[in-house]
Each structure stands twice: as C-alpha cells, then as structure tokens.
Amino acid sequence: MKILHTSDWHLGQNFFTKSRKHEHQAFLDWLLDQIDQHQIDAVIVAGDIFDTGAPPSYARELYNKFVVAISQRQCSLIVLGGNHDSVSTLKESKALLACLNTYVVANSSDNLQDQLLELKQADGTVGAILCAVPFVRPRDVVTSQAGESGSDKRQALGDAIKSHYHSLYQAAIHLRDENQWDVPILATGHLTALGVSPSKSVRDIYIGTLDGFAADGFPPADYIALGHIHRPQIVAKSEHIRYCGSPIPLSFDELKFAKQVVLVEFEGSQRVSIELIDVPRFQPMAVLKGSLADIEVQLNALKDHDDPKPIWLHIEVEVQDYLSDLQQHIQALTENLNVDVLQLQRARGHKAQALTQEAKETLAELTPGDVFQKRLALEVFEGEEEQARMKRIQNQFSQIVAEIEHVEASE
Known part of the structure; x- marks a missing residue:
C-alpha cells in the first residue's frame, strides 16, 4: 500500500x-x-x-x-x-x-x-x-x-x-x-x-x-x-x-x-x-539583502535570466541614513531586468536599535500616541500610495483614541 x-x-x-x-x-x-x-x-x-x-x-x-x-x-x-x-x-x-x-x-x-x-x-x-x-x-x-x-x-x-x-x-x-x-x-x-x-x-x-x-x-x-x-x-x-x-x-x-x-x-x-x-520550483523567486551596492551586484547576476517567467523578488536594503527615494533607486536598478519586485523594505538593523531604546522607557512615560508613533516608525511607507495609507492609519488611530477619551470623560 x-x-x-x-x-x-x-x-x-x-x-x-x-x-x-x-x-x-x-x-x-x-x-x-x-x-x-x-x-x-x-x-x-x-x-x-x-x-x-x-x-x-x-x-x-x-x-x-x-x-x-x-x-x-x-x-x-x-x-x-x-x-x-x-x-x-x-x-x-x-x-x-x-x-x-x-x-x-x-x-x-x-x-x-x-x-x-x-x-x-x-x-x-x-x-x-x-x-x-x-x-x-x-x-x-x-x-x-x-x-x-x-x-x-x-x-x-x-x-x-x-x-x-x-x-x-x-x-x-x-x-x-x-x-x-x-x-x-x-x-x-x-x-x-x-x-x-x-x-x-x-x-x-x-x-x-x-x-x-x-x-x-x-x-x-x-x-x-x-x-x-x-x-x-x-x-x-x-x-x-x-x-x-x-x-x-x-x-x-x-x-x-x-x-x-x-x-x-x-x-x-x-x-x-x-x-x-x-517538489520542483515552478516560479522563479529570490530574496536579496544588503546595502544598495550589494543589491546592485546581486541584481547584475540576474541579467542572464532567460526564463520567460520573471523572477519575483523580495529586496531588503541596509541603509545608514533615511532615503526618501529608495523605491526610485530600486526601480532604476531593475529597469532592464526580467524581474518583478514584489516586496521592498529596509533592513531591521535600525528597527532593533529603536526597540532597544524603547525597552528603557516605561509605559508610564508614554502616551498612547507616543507608543503608536514609535510602532509606526518601524514600518516603511514608500511612495505616494503608501504615504496616503500611513495618513489613513494615523487618522483612524486618532479617531479611536478620541472616542475612548470621550467615553472615559462621560463616565
């Protein structure tokens, strides 16, 4: 059997x-x-x-x-x-x-x-x-x-x-x-x-x-x-x-x-x-990590990809300073390659540093807004659509806090 x-x-x-x-x-x-x-x-x-x-x-x-x-x-x-x-x-x-x-x-x-x-x-x-x-x-x-x-x-x-x-x-x-x-x-x-x-x-x-x-x-x-x-x-x-x-x-x-x-x-x-x-891999996929220079080298290695199916990419970039045009950088690097960048994010190095700092703070020292903003700062919102999404999240949070404070004040 x-x-x-x-x-x-x-x-x-x-x-x-x-x-x-x-x-x-x-x-x-x-x-x-x-x-x-x-x-x-x-x-x-x-x-x-x-x-x-x-x-x-x-x-x-x-x-x-x-x-x-x-x-x-x-x-x-x-x-x-x-x-x-x-x-x-x-x-x-x-x-x-x-x-x-x-x-x-x-x-x-x-x-x-x-x-x-x-x-x-x-x-x-x-x-x-x-x-x-x-x-x-x-x-x-x-x-x-x-x-x-x-x-x-x-x-x-x-x-x-x-x-x-x-x-x-x-x-x-x-x-x-x-x-x-x-x-x-x-x-x-x-x-x-x-x-x-x-x-x-x-x-x-x-x-x-x-x-x-x-x-x-x-x-x-x-x-x-x-x-x-x-x-x-x-x-x-x-x-x-x-x-x-x-x-x-x-x-x-x-x-x-x-x-x-x-x-x-x-x-x-x-x-x-x-x-x-x-089980064979039926769709080319890859994860690229490193500095912008490292990512460029890794992308250059994909130039000979001749499969009719594009490679789906997750790219995680290590950057020392904040780059407002990170998405444009990656678009320029991948413009002539047979790839689709499905996920782009910054490395978690600076996020870990921020979390270490937060660990030293007590909740008593922070307002709900402080906690929310610190958490939001750990996310990456690249491009106009993502920036608009971030503003919607902030507005929704503000409305929820206002409603809770109103209920508490009336009790």
Missing part, C-alpha cells in the same frame, strides 16, 4: 497581487506524474485545499479537474478541511466526488463512521484504515461552560481533541479486528503541534484557545499525516508523525527550505519506508 501525503495547496492564493494559478496547475500536473510513476494507491491532502472560504472560480476549476484526472487512475483521493477552507464549500460537492473515488471530510462529527475510511489498493482490497481528522473547530467537540477561564477553555479543547482521536483510533482497531485485516491504521490532522517551526505565511489557528497540540495526544497510529505548517518536518522526533509542508512557497521566507510530498509504503500492517520527494 502506497500513500502520498500532501497538504496546504492554498488554491486561489493572491501573492502580492500575483496569481499562483500557473504554479498550482504545474504542481497538480507534476503530482499526477508522481502518482503514475510510483503507482500510488491513495493521496491524502491534509487540509487547506483553498486559500479562502470563497475561492475564485479558477481555483475550483483546478480542484475539479484534478479530481477527474485522479479518478481515471486506480488511486483514491482523501480531502481534509483546513482552517482556510469553508466547510460548506467542501461539502457542496462531497456526494458527487464520492462517485469519483474522492472522499471529503470537511469537519469533525459525532458520527465517527463519517471519519473512518477504508483505503483500497489497486486490486480493490482494503490496504489501510484512515482516521480522517480535519481542522477541528472548538464548536464541533466542546460545549462552552459559564464561568470558564481562558486556561480552562484551552485545557477543555486540548482534552476534547485528544479524546476525539482516541475514539476514532479505537473504532479503527475494532474495524480491523472484526475483519481480520492485516493493514495499518493512519491518522490525519490540521493543527499546530507543539514544538514545530512555522513560516510567516502560517496563520495561527487557535488564537485565544489552544496554542498548540501536544504530540502525546495523538493515537499510536502507524503514520500521522499533518497539515497547516508549511515547513516539512517531523513532530516530537517521531518519523511517522509529519508535516509535509506546502507544495509552493507561500511567503518569501519559505524559500529557505525544500518543498516536499511524502511517500509512505506499507507491506501488510508494517511500514517499510518513508520517502521524501522534492
């Missing part, structure tokens, strides 16, 4: 005004090639199929075409809902996709059978049992109690998720024993496990309730396929508990590590191998 673990596709993502449509199409075509090449029996997508709850039409089209393409192979597709996915959006086509060998688990349920899946091998026999756990929303597993503190709610949610996993796993063992199958039991999850390394594009999903899920809360499954964290990594030093990561870089800081899918192979109930397959 061969399982391919992927997650966090984020179909429909808009990256600094740039569409990822062609990258996602190239990835899905590449994924189909891997299915053919490795004779995969089942593909598990551990959450965040889409980037938003209301994905653009082209993102839905990519998804639907992939479902049709994989249904023409002897391979099952299991789709788990993530925190970016809309439960209703995934459910609207669930019954139809089931006819195409695709099984959608959009949300957790009291009916465990909805999350207990029998994964078939090419010969039609059961090759694995899957405890299909999507992103768990608190309302699906816990009931709020009056008078609960924040720590009580976090504890209750963590205990409820652990109990949900345990109940599913016990149901899977019962199903396996009842049928005397020599097959592995797999599990999934879309959450933040304690101790993992996220990237900047990862959105905290348990804000105010649960910061992270302890690895000892997972059941003793033979493989646990996780999603939500975009950086590939193992959890709690356990080879069989893994994040595969997102297939394309969803932020510039994700260029630091390879993108992967995970191929897990079983013989009977025994895991025989875990193979990491690197």
Whole structure:
C-alpha cells in the first residue's frame, strides 16, 4: 500500500497581487506524474485545499479537474478541511466526488463512521484504515461552560481533541479486528503541534484557545499525516508523525527550505519506508539583502535570466541614513531586468536599535500616541500610495483614541 501525503495547496492564493494559478496547475500536473510513476494507491491532502472560504472560480476549476484526472487512475483521493477552507464549500460537492473515488471530510462529527475510511489498493482490497481528522473547530467537540477561564477553555479543547482521536483510533482497531485485516491504521490532522517551526505565511489557528497540540495526544497510529505548517518536518522526533509542508512557497521566507510530498509504503500492517520527494520550483523567486551596492551586484547576476517567467523578488536594503527615494533607486536598478519586485523594505538593523531604546522607557512615560508613533516608525511607507495609507492609519488611530477619551470623560 502506497500513500502520498500532501497538504496546504492554498488554491486561489493572491501573492502580492500575483496569481499562483500557473504554479498550482504545474504542481497538480507534476503530482499526477508522481502518482503514475510510483503507482500510488491513495493521496491524502491534509487540509487547506483553498486559500479562502470563497475561492475564485479558477481555483475550483483546478480542484475539479484534478479530481477527474485522479479518478481515471486506480488511486483514491482523501480531502481534509483546513482552517482556510469553508466547510460548506467542501461539502457542496462531497456526494458527487464520492462517485469519483474522492472522499471529503470537511469537519469533525459525532458520527465517527463519517471519519473512518477504508483505503483500497489497486486490486480493490482494503490496504489501510484512515482516521480522517480535519481542522477541528472548538464548536464541533466542546460545549462552552459559564464561568470558564481562558486556561480552562484551552485545557477543555486540548482534552476534547485528544479524546476525539482516541475514539476514532479505537473504532479503527475494532474495524480491523472484526475483519481480520492485516493493514495499518493512519491518522490525519490540521493543527499546530507543539514544538514545530512555522513560516510567516502560517496563520495561527487557535488564537485565544489552544496554542498548540501536544504530540502525546495523538493515537499510536502507524503514520500521522499533518497539515497547516508549511515547513516539512517531523513532530516530537517521531518519523511517522509529519508535516509535509506546502507544495509552493507561500511567503518569501519559505524559500529557505525544500518543498516536499511524502511517500509512505506499507507491506501488510508494517511500514517499510518513508520517502521524501522534492517538489520542483515552478516560479522563479529570490530574496536579496544588503546595502544598495550589494543589491546592485546581486541584481547584475540576474541579467542572464532567460526564463520567460520573471523572477519575483523580495529586496531588503541596509541603509545608514533615511532615503526618501529608495523605491526610485530600486526601480532604476531593475529597469532592464526580467524581474518583478514584489516586496521592498529596509533592513531591521535600525528597527532593533529603536526597540532597544524603547525597552528603557516605561509605559508610564508614554502616551498612547507616543507608543503608536514609535510602532509606526518601524514600518516603511514608500511612495505616494503608501504615504496616503500611513495618513489613513494615523487618522483612524486618532479617531479611536478620541472616542475612548470621550467615553472615559462621560463616565
């Protein structure tokens, strides 16, 4: 039995005004090639199929075409809902996709059978049992109690998720024993496990309730396929508990590590191998850092870039003094190059110095306006549009402070 673990596709993502449509199409075509090449029996997508709850039409089209393409192979597709996915959006086509060998688990349920899946091998026999756990929303597993503190709610949610996993796993063992199958039991999850390394594009999903899920809360499954964290990594030093990561870089800081899918192979109930397959980079991207002179040298090295797709750039410039025309400097340097500067910012050196100075001040010495202005000074607002945005932010803050002071004065 061969399982391919992927997650966090984020179909429909808009990256600094740039569409990822062609990258996602190239990835899905590449994924189909891997299915053919490795004779995969089942593909598990551990959450965040889409980037938003209301994905653009082209993102839905990519998804639907992939479902049709994989249904023409002897391979099952299991789709788990993530925190970016809309439960209703995934459910609207669930019954139809089931006819195409695709099984959608959009949300957790009291009916465990909805999350207990029998994964078939090419010969039609059961090759694995899957405890299909999507992103768990608190309302699906816990009931709020009056008078609960924040720590009580976090504890209750963590205990409820652990109990949900345990109940599913016990149901899977019962199903396996009842049928005397020599097959592995797999599990999934879309959450933040304690101790993992996220990237900047990862959105905290348990804000105010649960910061992270302890690895000892997972059941003793033979493989646990996780999603939500975009950086590939193992959890709690356990080879069989893994994040595969997102297939394309969803932020510039994700260029630091390879993108992967995970191929897990079983013989009977025994895991025989875990193979990491690197995903190609379908869009040229780069991060340039240094002084203006350093940046110019790095840009000159891109003159021979002959790919029809321009290189998307993040440029971080170290400057001693404030340059009001930094954006014009960079535009001049990149004018004849096949690049798109998507993000331009100043190095954080002077920001760190400012923060050190602020650490010596007490809040009692500062007004709310002082704190706000110091924080605003750490941001870069280049060009007329950004300057106008800064003024709007300042005006909105002033209005909020005025409203609060008016309420306090009237009490």
